[in-house]
Amino acid sequence: MPSIKAEIIIDGKLNEKEWQDAQVFNDFYVTVPFSLEPTPHKTQTLFYSDDSGLYVAFINAQDEETRDRRKHQRDNLHQTYDRNVVVIDFDNNGSTGYMLGVSLSNSLIDYTITNENQVDKDWDGEWFARTSESDENWYSEFFIPWTMVPMSQQEGEKRTIGFSVSRQIRYLGNYVAFPKVTPQRPKFLSKLHKIQVVKSNPSRVDFFPYVVANNDFIKDDSSFNAGAEVFYNNGRGGEISATINPDFGQVESDNIVVNFSPRETFYSDKRPFFTQSQSMFDISLDWYPGFELYSLLHTRRIGDAPNYDCSRYSLAEGGSNELVSECEDNQVNSNGIDAAIKYIQLGEKTDYGLFSAFESNENFSEGKDFFAFRTLHRKDDHKIGYMVTHADKSFINRQATVNAIDYQYLPSSKIKIESLAMVSNSNEDEAGFGSRTAVSFNPSKEWKYGAEYYYFNEDLNINDMGYLWRNNLASYGASVNYTRTDFPEDSFVNNRSYNFDYWDQNNADNENLNEFYTFFFRQSFKDTSSLGINIFAKGEGKDDEITRGSLEAPFIMQDAGHRLEFSYHSRIYGFWQYQLNTAYEFWDYYSFTNEAKRIGGGFSYTPQDNLRFWFRVSHGTNTNWLTYINDNHYGTFKQIRSNMNIGARWYPSEKQELQVKLEMLSFRNQKGEGWFANSSGFLVRKNQAEESINIGNISFQIRYKYEIAPLSNFYFVYTRGGGYDFDDQANTSKIIRTTWREPEGNRLAAKVRIRF
Template sequence: MRTNLFTSLLAASAAIASPCAYGLEIDGRIDPEEWRGAQRIDDFRLTQPLSRAAASQPTEAWLLATPGGLAVAFRNHQPAGVPRLRQHTQRDGNATVDRVNLYVDFDGDGRAGYNFTVTLANSIVDTTITSENQFNDDWDGDWRHATSEDDGGWSAEMLIPWHIAPMRDVADGTRTLGIELDRVIASTGERTSWPAVHYTEARFLSAFNRVEVPAYSQSLLAITPYVVGVGDAVGHDGDFDAGADLFWKPSGKFQLSATINPDFGQVESDELTVNFSATETFFSDKRPFFTENQGFFDVPFGSYNTNSRLIYTRRVGGRTDDGLGSGDVTAALKLNGSAGGYNYGLFAANEGDEVGRDFYAVRATRDFAGFGLGAMVTRVDRPFLDRQADVYEFDQRWTPNPQWAIRGTLVASDVEQSGRTLRDSGGQIRIDYDMGGGWRQQLYGLHLGKDLQLNDFGYLERNNFNYLRYDLGRRVTDLPADSAYASHDWHYAASRRYSDDGVHIADAFAITRRGELRDGGNEFAEVALWTAGHDDLITRGNGVLRVPSRLFVNYERLLPRQNGSPWSLAIEAGYSADGLGGIDEGETQLYLEPNYQFSDRLILFAGVEYTHAPDWLLWRGGNRLGAFRADSLVLDAGLQWFIDDKQELRVRLETIGLDARLKQAYRVDAGGRPLAVDEAIPDFRVRNLGFQIRYRYELAPLSYLYIAYVRGGEMFEEGRMERGVGREFRDAFDLRDSEQLLVKLSYRFEI
């Protein structure tokens, strides 16, 4: 669908040039005079459930391109009989609340987009969108928003500056945007959209309505210096640091980002994890420089999930090559722009110390009607290891019609280290076909060469891997009116995994069902069976282990607040039989997260997880494995108090207690068989603690004062001690490896 706003806006050029249009007041109150000349939209259709039927509650929206930015207003009719759920949340927070969404593809080519969310309480979420429906909320943009409320419903206004994203140059003074608008009524779970597409569909970003607007351009020069001081009561020392981020956007077709000594996000701590697997833990990145315009470099590759990618920005400033700390990022630079019909990007970062690394990336894309091409080259120089790693990438996407979507990526790595060269390649393809009537199919194929090396700059869970997966999906939306469910989304999947060496890892069969309930909650259930096969990672290159059939069962349920109750509850339960004991000796897991909302501004949360693993198989060096009886108890609790629109107080406590006792020791023989041996492998215990009290004051948009008290510690012990998981959990509260007071000030100057 294509809508021509350009003609109507030219006809209203006098209004655009008037003080009212230039001074559009974003106050949440929709003034007809201010929105004169805007396109009015009222054809919102149900997309949750995805019936595309008429909505139960009317929604009106207005879309207006102004010299100051893209403006959108929502009028959400909601009488007293339909409860309104509001709750203040931190930026990018997740809560079951009434909200509206603006999705924008500024180039209208379906390659990259942005999502701007405003809740009834005027809290916000902003994310980038790549690969049709992959969302990343690490990025924070500078845009305006406001809400208001009355007896008949509530309203929201947004203003998105044109400099917020790089945009391709246009020749005729007209820009074609991809736009979707939607609204969520939290008490019923109903989502209505224009156009009627949902982000879980294979084609989302490329299915937006095309809207033509005048090709406005804005410039921006923003400098954000920061200073941070830290005092440690345990180490009896302190530290002071300073740096700055710079964003220069003379126009949409050229944008420059730079940083000196970038802040590593000291006030945004990572979640506590316990990881004994052969795959590293993935962490997000909230550093402003590394999230600004980063979506252009986000090329997912190497896994069916969304974590694997060719550029993993946490590598920059990550653990040093000598293993003695984190890299000191001296400076970094990023360019994004367009020229001659091509989009381009350049990334460079330097770690200045003697064990530092240099990171480089160059990417270019070209898009045509329904077809797009992209290519990227990355290089990492690692002098301490005498290593240079180059990666070459080529990607394509083709959407010939609304039914088909085909995406593919080819990758090659070329690594030289200490005079030795290692080269290999990989590729992936994903084919989606919408058959209509709620049915769709997907075929996904992946090849990762044995010597493919991507983790100098990227994040790849493993190499030496081949994966083929077929998925048949069916969406059911015509459920009876008296059903507790509004819709079901069924998936039936079959897959095969094997290594490049010809080792059969497993075949798998899975059935999943995701249900949307009429109480505003949702439900997820999955059953997956893996055939007998091999584990070629667990021994870290010291043999391939034969493993029996495996069973995985998972259930999740969200019960939101109902009928004025302050309580909500999230439940997860799982059974994972992936050890040597077979299906009868699986790991059981239960997670409960009750939340209590004292008011719209004060909420208490507490997530408790208990896991019992009677046959937890771990690597213990060489070809030796240990099967453990293990119990773990995890607590993630805290409160959030939004004192006013500028001030926030957050308290968070994370604690882990784990107790593992040896059940049996094994050696893996040359044929891959686990042989029980009488060898001493010690029991072990783990304790982790993370505690933070953080006060934040918003001085101006993207300008903050933080005061944080942080205490943490971890303990790993081996040896036989009859303590139990309860004792480990309680003793975790006594950990005190560090106890810090942190003060950080950052202020964004716009010139």
């Protein structure tokens, strides 16, 4: 087959002759909101392919005064800009899609899409896009190399791919797309448009060395770290990647979280090796943004806190008290990683992958080893997969394995059925079992229905290598959603949606814990502002989480309660935009009630397209905040909680980004009163005061980023922050001042990661 090589220069100017021979797509329809009306602005997409990759161009008709040229961070998908987006399913099998987008300001987004419509921003690929403008239109131009991701081999002289193209129009608050699909609907990947392109699947090797230099001002200590990652795409659907001493330098700080609940806070991974080519191993469920129900392979377990057993160094074991003290005083929060390797192979009907990682030994501890295998098979409208994970924690004599089978069935364009079954085993615990089954039905563009059932028995434990919100759970629920988009032209409303959920929560023995009713109302206006109202109510029930498995009192009784929330996001007024939110909740514990109030808001100021400031604040109170102290011992407190988040982001040039961010938290809980639960689960006063819980936390970061080349970056980062406990005399101002003056962490880091 003769070689085809285009001479297209990616500059946003569509002046090459190849565009005259490109396929043309003009039929765009409004998909957000899902009205399916013809696009209000003419939009045209050109599509061309050669032996190097795919070329996509957009011609976007739009008046100059309505165009949005503001720059934004990479992967900022959830705020509105003027943007063009391409989604490609290279294997045309509905397993994985790649979403690539460029805004008018040349800011980029790239996401993976799995499980039909589940998007993940942690992946970054090598691709190129630029924009340009004329009086009548603005233009974008994409180049997507065949080497960006591994692809399965296909028979025939052409490759068939699935694709969609869309355009976000900020001043209207709309997305228009071809074909009539959106990831906001339950079925997306399986409904992409099919197109034949030049067949090319070249091999490629990418080598990523990295160097990090750190200076700790508190310990007066400097450190130097280096490592490397290599990715080899064999051109036949296989990719092997390996790392030695993988990049562990986090240049993005996690948000401040104060968690007194029995449940672990879920943090996503930002380390490059553990985000690239990782979608094969992704069996997870987000109930809503920020709330993960489960994830079978949670890569932040790798390099997490080491396992310690200081009793090994006691006198009884031939050690000494000094060794025990040294062990207790020298524990670290993260474990180094010696090496990791993964291999994936994509086929026409079957994919599989292997994953392994090996931690290094730390003082007074030994590293853990992690292994995973995953396979996925497709036949007609069915997908069935299998995954096994194994964690070897020899230092504490623990071996843990999880086996899982997942299944998806798409009998029609309106119905999706999916199921998961998993079994956990270890040398310390009884075998555990968990399952989930969900059905969604979309009879029309206005109506959506869903139903789900979960069962996790009390022995299910996937947390050695994965994440599970809680076990001992048997719950079912249903939801109904109605969205209206057909408002008259003179109406100020763009779209309006109503959502009602019912949820019945039980433990694994089918003892009822509670019933929940929620009503969500969302309305978007044609000026791009929006408001939301949430009403949450529950009946009489039991809280079996706060008790932490107490045998004396395994649950606490609760009477009916409710929560009300209101939020409003304004349109852009010149350089300004603001948001407001408030919430009120009432919980009855029979012996007392808790009334909680919260108000928050913020604004952003964008004096130039490349400069943005933001300020967000919230303040809340609880009359009787209930928390666990120790076994069957609880405390209630008068709570005052204040948060503030301020920052600025500046883009001096196309390749540079400077961000300054400060987050502060004051968490005051005073006038504590002690309680215990009787055998019936009712709280009884202990007639004793409880020590106050006053916490201050602060996180400050200055981060400079310079893009040397795609996927090659230099970072210079200063971080300062930490948390402290305070007495009752400390007000919010003192808590913040003291935490700033006496930080737990005060570090400067320089990092460079280059692709060869």
